[in-house]
């Protein structure tokens with residue numbers, strides 16, 4: 210009789226464990242699907258800058274409240290979030306020479 214009770218308890222614990230895993234997975238999938246409905250990454254007003262995520266609704270951007278945002282505009286190639294890669298194409302300002310070596314310096318009359 211004791212063996213039967215132990216087996217029953219183990220089976221009950223296993224069923225509850227598997228049930229809780231399935232509930233957690235279902236909730237995780239639901240939450241992921243919900244987060245993928247946030248349209249900000251495809252919006253024209255999204256800046257891709259953590260300091261100001263959106264120029265229209267900064268407090269709502271990238272949250273669940275942004276789902277169904279009435280100010281959503283599809284992103285174009287001129288959007289701020291698309292401009293990031295141009296910084297890599299151009300040299301940083303520190304590397305750009307400030308003087309033109311082909312032009313001789315002006316004669317100042319000061320001799321060194």
Ligand code: SF4
Nearest residue numbers: 249252263270278280
């Ligand atoms: S306007 Fe709306 S959809 Fe667009 S980035 Fe701002 S909050 Fe997101």
